[in-house]
Amino acid sequence: MFSKDDLQQLAEYQGHPAVLSLTLNVDPTKRTRDEYRLTLRHLLRSVGGRANGDAARIEAFFDHEYDWSGRGLAIFSNQHEDFWKVYSLAVPIGDSIFVGPKPHITPLANLWDAYGRFVAAIVDRQGARFIFVQLGEIVDGEGVLGEEVRRSKSGVNAISTSRRRDADAPTERKESEKIKRNVKDSAAALAAFCEKHSPRYVVLGGNAEVLNELRGDLPQPWADRVIGAFAADIGEPDLAVRDRALKVIDEYEAKREAELADAAITAAAKNSHGAARLGDVLRAAHAGQVQTLLIAEGFQAPGYRCGQCGYLSAQSMTRCPYCSGTFDQIPDAVEAVISKVVEQGGRVEMVRGHMGLTEAGIAALLRY
DSSP: OOOHHHHHHHHHOOOSSOEEEEEEEOOTTTOOHHHHHHHHHHHHHHTGGGGHHHHHHHHHHHHHTOOOOSSEEEEEEEGGGTEEEEEEESSOOOOEEEEESSOOOHHHHHHHHHHSEEEEEEEOSSEEEEEEEETTEEEEEEEEEOSOOOOOTTOTTOOOOOOOSOTTSOOHHHHHHHHHHHHHHHHHHHHHHHHHHOOSEEEEEEOHHHHHHHHHHOOTTGGGGEEEEEOOOTTOOHHHHHHHHHHHHHHHHHHHHHHHHHHHHHHHHTTSSEEESHHHHHHHHHTTOEEEEEEETTOOOOEEEETTTOOEESSOOSSOTTTOOOEEEESOHHHHHHHHHHHTTOEEEEEOSOHHHHHHSEEEEEOO
């Protein structure tokens, strides 16, 4: 299972002489195995003789080891240093191949940004179910069951209000108190589940009235991490709950990314905790200022890297302004700055369809 630690380790790895990075969409609903193998062959041929040993290792893996599980696959290979990493993913990933001194982590950074860690909770009047999902894979699940809530024959959510001679018989008030206790207990259990897994997002499912009450009982910081809800029955299968939660996250992410891009471009224009376009962003990353890196989907640009201190530049220079070292041209400065920002503990956001960011290519919100 791929984790944030794995992403960090890939960002820090420096391959000698080079590392081959491959991602492949193996979603069985999209193509057959033969079609995936054909795509793989085309990708490996596209790098020519730059990674013969690594290409052969990957071909052997597909011939003898791979079980075709998951919906996406990422492989990083440097046979010269016995470096070999394989990650089977529960979410699809785009087809790509890259040969360079560092792993090409853009596709994985993009997936982690959108689907890294979330909790989905299905709640009704009597109890709740929770699942923890990491990069599309259901990792853990729990449930809580409270007091039984009486239901009348007129409907599954109706409570009988008829007069009763038996003082111990259920009344609307008693049933309402039971529901409140149950929902409060569900909120406490959800908070404990979130404390256990520290999700980035929480998505709720169930009846709107119950969910509104749950949100009022849910303590901080988890109440602030609830990003949306959907109508659901407590008995829905875990995979169905995961898929419906992912749709909520997709919608939320698109809106959030647009707001971040607006903020970064505005801050850059005001010269206040923001940077836009490749040169300014590279300088900010070298200074360790980048808190959130924003990249227009598909944006790539060549650049230059100092062989001594690693300073990245969008322009060719005779000597490094920081250490007087010499520069080497690199095919993708965007990939290089992603690795640097991840190493520094910053966030990386791939943004789709934002006009201002598409024009700039890249922007950043700065720490200072």
